[in-house]
Amino acid sequence: MGNGVATGYRLVGACLLAFAAGPLLIGCAPGPVDGTIQSAPSVVTFAGPTMGTRYSVKAVTPDAAERLEELQHEVDARLAEINRRMSTYDPESELSRFNQSESDDWFEVSPETAKVVAYALRISQDTDGRFDPTVGPVVNLWGFGPDGRRTEPPTDEQVQAALARIGYQSIEVRLDPPAIKKSRPDVYLDLSAIAKGYGVDAVSDLLAELGATASMVEIGGEVVCRGVKPDGQPWRIGVEKPDENGSTLQTVLELRDRSIATSGDYRNFFEEDGRRFSHTIDPATGRPVQHKLATVSVLAPSCMRADALATALLVMGPDEGYNWANENSVAALLIERTPEGFRERRTPAWDSLSEGDN
Template identity: 40%
Template sequence: MGGFWKMFIDKIAPGMILDSSKTPYISSKRYALNGPTMGTRYSAIFYSSRSLDIEDLSTQLQAAVDEVDDQMSPWKQQSALVRLNQTPVGTNLKVPEHFGKVLARAQYIGSASNGAFNMAVGEAINAWGFGPHSRRPHPEKIRVAKKPCFLTGAAVLFDPVAGVARRVSDVQIDLCGIAKGYGVDQLCHVLNAAGIKDYLVAVDGEMRSSGKKPNGRSWIIGVEEPDTRARKIAHMFELNGLAVASSGNYRHQVVLEGFVSSHTMDPSTGSPVCNNLNAVTVIADDCMSADAWATALLVMGEIDGPRFAETHGLSALFFIGDQLDQSVVKTGIFLNN
């Protein structure tokens, strides 16, 4: 459920800072755009040596993330997600192209992660007060929701040729663990189509970069330490033509009967994740995949998460333990940073 463990870039959005761009520019002009989306903001820093219609580009960037939100938001009654959840089990629903792409990737990562990433957690998310229906936990709904989900991601069948999807069981689908990442990928699509090669884009804390800054330096990303008491940078690394996303259990919490619970659901129990892993950051080729894998590894926990990442060649940064006794585990690219 990426984005709650924020990372920081060049002073364009609240909680985002770290791109050292105060050095002289080399014939390229720096641009910074941002706007509202998915309950947070998108942001884009880019450089170009040619004239640009910034107003039109800003409109295109906003439209790109709005389209993702309009199709995948559980808060919008006309979204493809809500319509799929309302369609009778076993009945095909024609879905938009972007929605289909995210469904397909969610199914793939759900299967590859042995169900740790799972679309079928919508009922649990709502019951625990993190969904659109209530902002407080509902004990009776929690009792009903406390059941294992489809652990292979097979709660929905999607036919990419026909462009139709159908639920195979009476579950509620949720795409919040992957949609922001796809929104970032769509921002990249807009900039690529405009011929812009050097950029860093983000939706909340999910990011993707291309090229470098005019001075030849890479984009520098800072990862926030998972600490509810203060905001400080715990790790810095270069992001070169890749995407990064994170998921954590120390923000977006609810309290029920004296126990603090996080927003990320464990599909095997229908309850919030309960392990000793505070946060995970993942680097991948695209942000949709980084987003989903960050959620999956957080669900796996402090033992199985790092082991799975190492075995399957994932680049991940794990923060394990409480705030007073915390350790860091790195795999893949992070071993070089």
């Protein structure tokens, strides 16, 4: 969750750990900027900055050593392209220009942007607005967007003024010809809670087009695993316990042809008078959620879906989120704070998928 530098998005998801030949931490600590070749000659590994966080790639491909520079160049170019279209930190991006426009006419965008907006609106409808790509004004007001950080909460009047601009129903999208429109001039569209997941999907698809027979792609804690490692084993992904003081694993999954995204409240927040205000904003109230659900992980066929649903479930809270995920056959792991420690709840779909990949 569902944004941090002038050309990207802040890292707002909880961290995941990924393991290859040996344990390798990605998404939670800086990785190498320059590419490296692992001991297995058919695996190429490289990483770099993107979307206000970092990406990490492991690709199984013939002639790995010779193709390192080519693959990293192509991945960097693809991620830059997505940023130029969907970043709210780049004032010249398609999304920023749409937000700056006061016209209610159709605004031409790339097919890619239209596709992501359409999917965001679909998730908004499915979750009854718990996921809302127009929540940006409130996110920015609380100091978690391009406007910069803050150390104290906004006033009730400021929250109500920003909340009046929220509502996914104010956005329309068409795919052919691709365009988006707004019904009021002050609507602000923000895809930060879905764009990282889409970016992971896009890079995974790109690597397949470039001849990779398997890969693991991660951006800021969102992961796509395709195929298996050269030894025939699935990729191992660790879900971190929601504790800002360390990197303890909650569980480890073995995944193939699967995506996982995690949203949590313990990495991006500020405190005042002992009260925590996280970046997870409830679109219905315009305020950070105050329930005890610390983190949500979702397994799904696409990382775009996993990313958006992890955000929506975190907004819903421990009981509503679990019930909605269960009723809609979503594979979700919810970790809640209790006086006795962390409480873990897995939907039946989570147990079915995670066990099936092991």
